[in-house]
Amino acid sequence: MKDDLVLRVRKDLCLGCGLCAESCPRQAISLPSGQAQIDQNRCNRCGLCLDVCPQGAITELTPVSRRELQAAVTGLKDRTEDILARIERLKGNSDRAKQDER
Numbered sequence: 001m002k003d004d005l006v007l008r009v010r011k012d013l014c015l016g017c018g019l020c021a022e023s024c025p026r027q028a029i030s031l032p033s034g035q036a037q038i039d040q041n042r043c044n045r046c047g048l049c050l051d052v053c054p055q056g057a058i059t060e061l062t063p064v065s066r067r068e069l070q071a072a073v074t075g076l077k078d079r080t081e082d083i084l085a086r087i088e089r090l091k092g093n094s095d096r097a098k099q100d101e102r
């Protein structure tokens with residue numbers, strides 16, 4: 001697994017069976033309130049807990065930097081503006097066509 005991955009436990013799926021904690025070679029998983037919780041400082045991203053969880057409750061997250069997030073938002077905004085401009089052009093064409101028919 002990549003070093004920059006962060007593991008997260010999905011509370012809606014975790015049954016608290018403890019299999020992940022038993023399999024963890026770094027004792028990074030505890031079940032403080034009946035559900036698994038991962039200590040990111042202890043975790044070495046070996047991936048064993050992902051494999052043993054019968055619920056698929058442990059998922060990988062890739063941290064995104066503020067810069068990457070801003071670039072994604074800007075790209076989305078640009079695409080949205082482009083689509084809106086196209087819709088306006090199409091509406092204009094349609095209105096002109098209706099006027100020509102009269």
Ligand code: SF4
Nearest residue numbers: 014015017018020053
């Ligand atoms: S193995 Fe899965 S279901 Fe069991 S405690 Fe760990 S995360 Fe929860």
Ligand code: SF4
Nearest residue numbers: 024043044046047049
């Ligand atoms: S990835 Fe490895 S070290 Fe990290 S919590 Fe899971 S089993 Fe433990």
